Amino acid sequence: MLHLDRLLIRQGDFTLRADGTADAGERIAVIGPSGGGKSTLLMAIAGFLAPAEGRILWQGRDLGPLGPGERPVSLLFQDQNLFPHLTLRENLGLGISPGLRLSAGDRARIEEALERVGLAGLGEAKPGRLSGGQQGRAALARALLRARPILLLDEPFAALGPALKAEMLALVSEIAAETGATVLMVTHDPEDARRFAHRTILVADGRAGAPQPTAALFADPPPALRAYLGP
Numbered sequence: 001m002l003h004l005d006r007l008l009i010r011q012g013d014f015t016l017r018a019d020g021t022a023d024a025g026e027r028i029a030v031i032g033p034s035g036g037g038k039s040t041l042l043m044a045i046a047g048f049l050a051p052a053e054g055r056i057l058w059q060g061r062d063l064g065p066l067g068p069g070e071r072p073v074s075l076l077f078q079d080q081n082l083f084p085h086l087t088l089r090e091n092l093g094l095g096i097s098p099g100l101r102l103s104a105g106d107r108a109r110i111e112e113a114l115e116r117v118g119l120a121g122l123g124e125a126k127p128g129r130l131s132g133g134q135q136g137r138a139a140l141a142r143a144l145l146r147a148r149p150i151l152l153l154d155e156p157f158a159a160l161g162p163a164l165k166a167e168m169l170a171l172v173s174e175i176a177a178e179t180g181a182t183v184l185m186v187t188h189d190p191e192d193a194r195r196f197a198h199r200t201i202l203v204a205d206g207r208a209g210a211p212q213p214t215a216a217l218f219a220d221p222p223p224a225l226r227a228y229l230g231p
C-alpha cells in the first residue's frame, strides 16, 4: 500500500497538502486544474521534492530517507525521457543499469520488453526515428524492465491522438496487471480517468484528497472539479 500520510509539500509560494492511500496493484487517476499541484505530488512521491511535513510510506516503509534512484518508483513524463543520441536498446538498458553494464540475461530481457510493446526489430533505432506512439511504447518498455512497484505517469500520452492514446492506456493497464504495479496517472481528460482508473485523486485548492471512486466523482463532482470540467 502507498500511504500519503499528512503530507505538506512546498514549491516556492505554493503549498500542497495530501492524504490518502492506494492499494498495491491499484490504478489511480490524478486530475485537477492546471497549476493545482499534480506534478508536484508525483515529484514528491518520486523523491525529487522533500515534503515539509508528513511521510510517504510504501508497504509500511517511510520512503523519506531514500533518494529518487533508491525508491520503488518509475516516473514517466510526457516527453518520455528517451535520450536522443542513444539507440532504443541503450535507452532501455539504462532502466536496468545506469552505466549500461548489461549481462546476456539483461540483453535478452531488453529484447523481450521491445517485443512485448510491439517494437521488435527496432532496438538499433534512435528515438528521433520513431513516431510519438512508438516513443511512448519504448518508454513503457523501459518501465516494464525496471519493474518498480509504483509507476507514476505525468500526462504521458497527452500529445497522442485519441485512438493511439486509448491503445497506450490499454497497454499500461496490461503491463501494470503483469507487474502488479500501483499506477498513479495524471491526466487532463476525464475520459482517460474513467477508462483507466476505478479511483481518482482530485488535486485542487492546495489539496490532494484521498482517492475516490471515479464514476461517482464525475457523476457528482465537487465544486472545484465542476469548475475545472466546465459546463
Ligand SMILES: Nc1ncnc2c1ncn2[C@@H]1O[C@H](COP(=O)(O)OP(=O)(O)OP(=O)(O)O)[C@@H](O)[C@H]1O
Pocket: 011, 012, 013, 014, 032, 033, 034, 035, 036, 037, 038, 039, 040, 041, 203
Ligand atoms: N520549481 C518551482 N518553484 C516554485 N514554484 C513552482 C515550481 N514548480 C511548480 N511551481 C508551482 O507549483 C504549483 C503547482 O504546479 P504543478 O506543476 O504541480 O501543477 P500541475 O497541477 O501539475 O499543473 P499542470 O496541469 O499545468 O501541469 C504552481 O503554482 C506552480 O507555479
